[in-house]
Amino acid sequence: MTTRDRVAWLRSMQRFILEILSWRSMRLLSYFDPEFTGPYQALLNRTTTVLSQGRPPCAPSSVPALLASFDSHYERVRTAVPADRLLEFHPGMGWEPLCEFLGVEVPEVAFPHMNSGPEAMKLEVELYWYRWSVVGRRLVRRLLFFLGIWGLFVCLGGWGSGSSRKS
Numbered sequence: 001m002t003t004r005d006r007v008a009w010l011r012s013m014q015r016f017i018l019e020i021l022s023w024r025s026m027r028l029l030s031y032f033d034p035e036f037t038g039p040y041q042a043l044l045n046r047t048t049t050v051l052s053q054g055r056p057p058c059a060p061s062s063v064p065a066l067l068a069s070f071d072s073h074y075e076r077v078r079t080a081v082p083a084d085r086l087l088e089f090h091p092g093m094g095w096e097p098l099c100e101f102l103g104v105e106v107p108e109v110a111f112p113h114m115n116s117g118p119e120a121m122k123l124e125v126e127l128y129w130y131r132w133s134v135v136g137r138r139l140v141r142r143l144l145f146f147l148g149i150w151g152l153f154v155c156l157g158g159w160g161s162g163s164s165r166k167s
Helices: 006-015 017-021 025-032 037-051 060-080 095-102 117-155
Strands: none
Touching: 006 017, 006 060, 006 117, 017 037, 025 037, 025 117, 037 060
16 A cells, blocks of 8 residues: 555645646536546546545535545555555655565666656646547537538528518
């Protein structure tokens, strides 16, 4: 089980997941992008609502519940997994404890450090604008289709032709 300081975890949640949930236009994007953003937004909302024990996850009043969920997760894992089968590992510890626990050789490459907050947020922002571009292209295609149908209807003497027939 990877470990980290509970306050550092909370700050990370606030700067990343809760920040994304606070984007006001995300709800609108979810409506127009039901294939990707809709389910993604729903997953983030459900997960953070569980972690905040039903409180609005972005509200300051949810902080005690978020920290309690963090603590109870570690307690549940420690209770469920026998001590001799559980490695409590912080990535800053490097390869040695992980490899010893797994009974494998320590690699000769540096331990990878991924998922930095700013890099992850940059990817989220890029994804956000990419999904808006998908929505925009879809709306333009629908508009062009509608205009084409309307134009065909006008050409065939239907509505909007500007002439009225009198008998």
